[in-house]
Amino acid sequence: MKITQAFHFEAAHRLPNVPPTHRCHRMHGHSYRVELTLEGPVDPATGFVVDFFDVEAAFDPLLKRLDHFCLNDVEGLENPTAENIAVWIWERTRPALPQLETVKVFETPHCWAEFSGA
Numbered sequence: 001m002k003i004t005q006a007f008h009f010e011a012a013h014r015l016p017n018v019p020p021t022h023r024c025h026r027m028h029g030h031s032y033r034v035e036l037t038l039e040g041p042v043d044p045a046t047g048f049v050v051d052f053f054d055v056e057a058a059f060d061p062l063l064k065r066l067d068h069f070c071l072n073d074v075e076g077l078e079n080p081t082a083e084n085i086a087v088w089i090w091e092r093t094r095p096a097l098p099q100l101e102t103v104k105v106f107e108t109p110h111c112w113a114e115f116s117g118a
């Protein structure tokens with residue numbers, strides 16, 4: 001069984017490694033959406049794979065480091081592409097949530113990166 005919980009945060013960023021002519025080289029912002037998908041058996045007693053409250057508790061400290069910040073200033077996110085943000089979240093969330101299967105980071109409703117550990 002898979003379960004997914006979505007989160008939102010607002011943040012600024014610039015992409016330092018694209019050419020200066022690329023519009024994302026300039027500072028700008030996104031309303032990011034993060035989806036965490038967990039996979040595992042359903043506990044027959046609770047009916048849960050994992051309690052959504054536990055997912056929220058695990059992700060909240062990261063959300064506090066991202067929301068309304070300039071992502072380039074966050075340690076490990078000096079090049080804050082959607083891909084790198086997805087890996088950053090994966091590496092910091094999986095220890096607390098071993099059932100984590102996928103991290104999706106949406107920069108816009110149409111563009112996202114998805115990471116499942118490789």
Ligand SMILES: Nc1nc2c(c(=O)[nH]1)N=C([C@H](O)[C@H](O)COP(=O)(O)OP(=O)(O)OP(=O)(O)O)CN2
Nearest residue numbers: 015023024028030080081082083107108110111113
């Ligand atoms: N593979 C990736 N490509 C791009 C990334 C990324 O993280 N991974 N990021 C960007 C920029 O962050 C850019 O800001 C993307 O957003 P935006 O320009 O707003 O996207 P749209 O093209 O959908 O904007 P519209 O104004 O709606 O056309 C670029 N590439």
Ligand SMILES: [Zn+2]
Nearest residue numbers: 013024028030
């Ligand atoms: Zn951007």
